[in-house]
Amino acid sequence: MELKELSKYSDAVNELLARYGVKFGIYKNHTFKEQLFPFDMIPRVIEQEEFASLERGLKQRVMALNLFIRDIYHEKKIIRDGVVPEEFVYAGSGYLPQCESVLPPQGIYSHISGIDLVQSKDGTWYILEDNLRIPSGASYPMIARDLCRKCSPQTFQKYRIDDNRNYARLLRQTMDHVNTGGHTVILTPGRYNAAYFEHSYLAEQTGAHLVTGSELIVENDYLYFIDYSGKKERVGAVYRRISDEYLDPMNFNEESVIGIPHIYDIYRKGNVALINAPGNGVADDKGIYYFVPKMIQYYLGEEAILKNAPTYLPYYEDDMKYVLEHFDDLVLKDVAEAGGYGVVFGSKMTKEEKEHFLTLLKAEPRRFIAQEVIDFLDIDIVEGNSLVPRKADLRAFVLMAEEPMVWKSGLTRFSRNPDSFIVNSSQGGGFKDTWVLSR
Amino acid sequence: MDGIVVKRLRFHYHMSLTFDTPIQEHHFTLKCLPKSDDRQKVESLEYDVYPNYFVSRTSDSFGNDCIYGYCKEQHRRFLIDVKGIVKAGLAPAVSVDDDCQAHIYQYQTRHTKPGAALREYHAALLPSSGTGNRPRAEYLMHRLHRDLAYEQGATTVATTAEEAMALRKGVCQDYAHILLSLCRLEQIPCRYVVGMMLGEGMSHAWVEVFDHNGWTALDPTNDLIVDDGYIKISCGRDYRDCMLNQGVFTGSCGRTAQQQEISVSVEELT
Numbered sequence: 001m002e003l004k005e006l007s008k009y010s011d012a013v014n015e016l017l018a019r020y021g022v023k024f025g026i027y028k029n030h031t032f033k034e035q036l037f038p039f040d041m042i043p044r045v046i047e048q049e050e051f052a053s054l055e056r057g058l059k060q061r062v063m064a065l066n067l068f069i070r071d072i073y074h075e076k077k078i079i080r081d082g083v084v085p086e087e088f089v090y091a092g093s094g095y096l097p098q099c100e101s102v103l104p105p106q107g108i109y110s111h112i113s114g115i116d117l118v119q120s121k122d123g124t125w126y127i128l129e130d131n132l133r134i135p136s137g138a139s140y141p142m143i144a145r146d147l148c149r150k151c152s153p154q155t156f157q158k159y160r161i162d163d164n165r166n167y168a169r170l171l172r173q174t175m176d177h178v179n180t181g182g183h184t185v186i187l188t189p190g191r192y193n194a195a196y197f198e199h200s201y202l203a204e205q206t207g208a209h210l211v212t213g214s215e216l217i218v219e220n221d222y223l224y225f226i227d228y229s230g231k232k233e234r235v236g237a238v239y240r241r242i243s244d245e246y247l248d249p250m251n252f253n254e255e256s257v258i259g260i261p262h263i264y265d266i267y268r269k270g271n272v273a274l275i276n277a278p279g280n281g282v283a284d285d286k287g288i289y290y291f292v293p294k295m296i297q298y299y300l301g302e303e304a305i306l307k308n309a310p311t312y313l314p315y316y317e318d319d320m321k322y323v324l325e326h327f328d329d330l331v332l333k334d335v336a337e338a339g340g341y342g343v344v345f346g347s348k349m350t351k352e353e354k355e356h357f358l359t360l361l362k363a364e365p366r367r368f369i370a371q372e373v374i375d376f377l378d379i380d381i382v383e384g385n386s387l388v389p390r391k392a393d394l395r396a397f398v399l400m401a402e403e404p405m406v407w408k409s410g411l412t413r414f415s416r417n418p419d420s421f422i423v424n425s426s427q428g429g430g431f432k433d434t435w436v437l438s439r
Numbered sequence: 440m441d442g443i444v445v446k447r448l449r450f451h452y453h454m455s456l457t458f459d460t461p462i463q464e465h466h467f468t469l470k471c472l473p474k475s476d477d478r479q480k481v482e483s484l485e486y487d488v489y490p491n492y493f494v495s496r497t498s499d500s501f502g503n504d505c506i507y508g509y510c511k512e513q514h515r516r517f518l519i520d521v522k523g524i525v526k527a528g529l530a531p532a533v534s535v536d537d538d539c540q541a542h543i544y545q546y547q548t549r550h551t552k553p554g555a556a557l558r559e560y561h562a563a564l565l566p567s568s569g570t571g572n573r574p575r576a577e578y579l580m581h582r583l584h585r586d587l588a589y590e591q592g593a594t595t596v597a598t599t600a601e602e603a604m605a606l607r608k609g610v611c612q613d614y615a616h617i618l619l620s621l622c623r624l625e626q627i628p629c630r631y632v633v634g635m636m637l638g639e640g641m642s643h644a645w646v647e648v649f650d651h652n653g654w655t656a657l658d659p660t661n662d663l664i665v666d667d668g669y670i671k672i673s674c675g676r677d678y679r680d681c682m683l684n685q686g687v688f689t690g691s692c693g694r695t696a697q698q699q700e701i702s703v704s705v706e707e708l709t
Contacts, residue, residue, distance in 0.1 A: 076539045091546050100500035220493050249687045250468045261466035261687055265497045265507050
């Protein structure tokens with residue numbers, strides 16, 4: 001395809017993105033720095049049939065993950081049956097005992113799931129990680145698509161591409177499905193959050209109110225939105241972009257000043273929906289990732305359609321042995337870290353680093369997973385006047401209403417550094433639109 | 440010692456919080472309501488919270504009854520009064536339908552996480568004394584009671600098991616945290632309990648240990664198996680899950696100092 005024609009609009013689109021405030025805020029050494037999220041005009045293109053297979057795999061995975069979270073906070077059958085060892089659940093930081101026996105509206109835990117995938121050189125897609133807490137990123141390809149269409153409408157006449165601007169409709173449907181009566185709001189920690197652009201954009205696109213904690217209050221057993229005139233109106237669904245920890249100082253971190261006191265108490269009573277449900281971290285922990293194919297088998301009686309990257313758990317003796325023998329071929333991840341931090345390549349460590357790491361690994365085997373380094377299929381980005389290959393991943397979005405829906409697009413992130421495998425935006429990468437062809 | 444003796448206890452719990460500058464927009468959660476289980480039957484219960492704009496009832500994920508509410512107006516005093524009659528000592532243990540859930544209490548928390556002092560203390564204990572969760576926990580309790588000195592003022596509510604162990608002193612909260620830490624080092628599920636006790640003018644803390652009989656309660660501060668003189672209020676993984684009073688509010692700039700006065704009376708009805 002002659003996609004290069006799009007690249008002549010690169011400056012125009014990037015200027016518009018900057019004007020719309022498409023930025024990423026990063027805290028580094030205790031200072032807040034905002035940087036633009038560079039957009040590369042050449043889209044990632046996925047054929048219709050290929051996407052259909054991804055779609056089946058993603059739906060299956062998200063169904064199983066939802067069942068897992070529900071099981072963990074209720075019957076715990078998967079632990080009783082010895083499929084997942086209990087220490088991976090209860091000793092992990094993602095498990096919140098406050099969520100025991102609390103059933104969210106419609107029984108849905110992960111309403112919006114961001115599933116990260118990579119494609120290897122042989123074309124196989126692998127799941128890298130599941131993000132079931134507050135996955136961000138859908139707004140970027142949405143607005144980028146919109147601006148590209150404005151700059152180059154002819155491109156979109158020529159190619160048959162699924163329109164990705166329906167994300168707002170899918171999200172609205174997802175929020176309405178669990179609403180317990182009243183307004184729908186998007187709760188943001190505020191202007192200095194890394195994803196503030198996304199919060200405001202999604203509010204605008206879905207017609208939800210954009211609010212901060214101080215505009216919401218619990219009275220008796222319900223949640224209210226207080227508008228500028230002091231009028232109170234009931235809220236039935238909160239798409240909260242505040243982490244569990246900060247959501248409610250009376251039930252989680254007592255020092256939170258951005259949360260809403262008692263919101264979790266009325267959620268427990270079924271009087272408001274929290275999107276996503278608190279406690280989901282129990283299922284997207286890097287240690288739990290290993291067990292997802294087993295969960296799919298356990299809850300759905302099906303083989304996993306999408307593969308995990310080959311993963312070893314040093315917690316198991318056999319795996320530890322393998323990890324020690326093949327150390328230089330593996331990438332090691334600290335299960336407690338996120339955002340591309342705590343990831344080390346065996347082959348890139350100095351002798352001292354390696355010794356230090358091995359001591360840590362042997363002392364706390366549960367803390368780490370090891371994975372084979374996948375031979376990524378590089379994708380081209382524009383640099384100056386030429387095309388250069390770079391590592392990239394794909395964050396696919398799965399929304400859960402009556403049934404799971406996969407957004408026919410996704411956030412493609414790439415690493416600008418040719419030697420880096422880490423594509424996380426908090427590490428300075430850029431993004432692309434993801435086109436799914438409609439025929 | 441498992442012989443059943445039952446007592447009818449009348450209790451009165453009163454807490455007053457005094458702030459030295461007025462506060463407002465005060466949200467509170469109070470875990471101060473005993474509830475019926477196999478061991479105790481709450482025959483009557485009344486409570487009063489003042490001032491309040493609203494109060495509501497709920498329960499938490501550890502099964503504790505809670506009062507929560509809000510007071511918007513300025514105030515300098517906040518009062519909680521709970522009284523009732525409880526029949527205690529009805530059974531030696533609290534049975535459970537779901538032993539899998541007990542395992543969430545098997546893992547260390549911020550307050551019970553062992554460090555060098557606890558590990559060293561634990562390593563010096565006889566490994567074979569007491570077999571089975573409850574006898575083993577009793578052995579750990581006897582040792583701890585012997586080796587820790589009861590001393591008020593040496594520790595605070597924020598003191599961890601490790602810190603108290605290093606000091607070798609503490610109060611009921613510290614005894615309970617250390618016993619939890621030791622039991623959890625041996626994979627024994629156990630939980631922190633807040634309650635009241637005959638003849639004690641304050642709230643008290645002890646430990647429940649899980650085995651095939653359910654939850655048995657041990658009082659490491661007094662080196663006793665909990666009997667008909669105890670009223671349980673709440674339980675959780677550690678002190679933080681059982682805080683009697685929790686609140687957030689706005690006040691004047693800087694830290695508003697508060698004085699907390701608690702009086703507890705438990706008397707036997709004959």
